[in-house]
Amino acid sequence: MTLPAQLQELVDDFAAVTPKQRLELLLELSRELPELPERYADAADSMEQVHECQSPLFLAVEVDDSAHVHLFFSAPPESPTTRGFASIMHTGLDGESAEDVLAVPDDFYTALGLAAAVSPLRLRGMAAMLARIKKQVRAAP
Template structure:
């Protein structure tokens, strides 16, 4: 039955597992799981600490959240930062950082539906404005991945060395 959701058949295992964890819980318990994710937001790598200019602010989020996505050899690493006083935002950022990191750029762009945040069962637990913030986080991450993938493709194209 869950396979009828948009993209559910191709959804990468990391994100499918997170979705299934949320959907297995009663609505009231999903907020507790979101809080647990907020406590698991990976720290920024040292080279990004103290350099907000390297990160993109996600304006649609009610709390200040910043992201940066790396694509190295076609593999994604998503980094995010959000204040501890904003556990919902931190939780959303953590879900995406954990769920997208390690996937290939093509998996994220092709197999992660834009409406993934609406499929994890939090629509009933948090305000639509907050879910919109998570959707914006995913959209910005996908845009950064697409831009970096295009840059890598251009750089590796024949004659691109400028010689």
């Protein structure tokens, strides 16, 4: 599986720790999710909702003139698992080329080893985030 360098680094970080530490790492990442720029202040009106997530999660994807992807996420602070997943996507994919983002395997998240720590429903939400990101990248002008 070939992943963008930052995403591969996260996968390696998760693989290097115990299942309990993986949850701690996910919680740590949830606190690192960047704030939204002003243009996305009203997430419900300006961003796409990922309905498969158990908590309200909205995302927006921009592809710049050099075909690099920029990701924006809105998730409530009281939803650390969802925020952690969004932070993984942001850290691992933001700034990457559209081609590299589209090449990420749809099931890459299984390599994070979170199946023992979070429910399959939550993992489905992460898969849906990646699917929405790819859909928006493909639709970008």
